Amino acid sequence: MPKRGKKYLESAKLVDKSTLYDVKEAMELVTKTSVTKFDSTVELAVRLGVDPRHADQQVRGTTVLPHGTGKSVRVLVLAKGDKIKEAEAAGADYAGGEEYVEKIQNENWFDFDVLIATPDMMGVVGKIGRVLGPKGLMPNPKSGTVTFEVGKAVEETKAGKVEYRVDKAAIINVPIGKVSFGPEKLEENFRSLMNAIIKAKPAAAKGRYLKSVTVATTMGPGVRVNGSKIVD
Template sequence: MGKNYIESAKLVDKNALYTTVEAMELAVKTAKCKFDETIEVSVRLGVDPRHADQQVRGAVVLPHGTGKSVKVLVFAKGEKAKEAEAAGAEYVGAEDLVAKIQNENWFDFDVVVATPDMMGVVGRLGRVLGPKGLMPNPKSGTVTFDVTKAVQEIKAGKVEYRVDKTAIVHVPVGKKSFGSEKLIENFRVLMEAIVKAKPSAAKGQYMKSVAVSSTMGPGIKVNPTKVLD
């Protein structure tokens, strides 16, 4: 444990359940590194990810973005390729990009968007894009003919949330430099989306625990019953 972490940990009561406002103010206060730390939210859900009817996945545009510049790759042809370029996508192509990824192990991008007619081609990359969480998916809005909207939303701060094998969702909600007010707004928008995404098959308490932390800071527990307050 570094000196900064130890000092920050002293500010957090491990047994307390903080309000959203208190937690975000603490997250900013405990981010003591010289770089602009990311503030991340971790939500443990009362679902069993092994069952298809208990998957929690979606995407939401955070009002203040994530503070990170995102490189977008779009698989499209013809007019849709032109639209993607005009919307600001860094990379646009088809089979040529598939070959580049396969042959050069190239991953200089953060999000992948594809038009539905390109999914047969993109499917060849399932084994490499899937484990990295980069495979386009209709639920997250990354398989669409409206590439302009998809690229613009991603650039504006769209984040994808997805429950992992341990039933936890990890999502960044901004940077320390945002200040607590903007982080709180981003947090609430994210939590509303996760609450709405509750599978009908999920029984019992849906939101088991919620925590926020900076990149190098301690975890801060948020009262899971009051995340929208």
């Protein structure tokens, strides 16, 4: 186990590992226990009572956080005709057609964080699926990144839309903001995301759905949240 720094050990003393904190307390604690000099990201980790090996127990979706993530998101839109202008008007950083596919393919260009594509471009996008997939950049209808409503998709992404998806270990990890947001804004983002995850509970999931809920800052100690007191 890696040796913990002095700042981490001091912060960890503020957190009782045996306690399940209510949401407000957890957000206050997570901001107090930040150990970095920079504005740390606050991450939510939720362990679910599902078996991701079964298709009917997948948990995946998107939601727009009320206060965004605190991160500037660069958006590339692949589209045709007027949809390119629509994307640019909505604030896309890059918008175009096959020239961007070739740029990715030939120049290994990845100066973007989110790729949105219209359905009629997916045949072309498929050519670079092998390089987009491992980077988590492949557009998908379930995440709202394959759509003809490119203007809306760009605006939501820029406003703080996040995607949540259960991994092989039945855990969802999503950033909910920065320490500088303060407890109140973090709590609003937290509740917005948790409500979306709770609503996405698969019908096939049996037993306790929220196994554990934890928030932590970059390199900071985890703060466990009382899952039974989350729903609005």
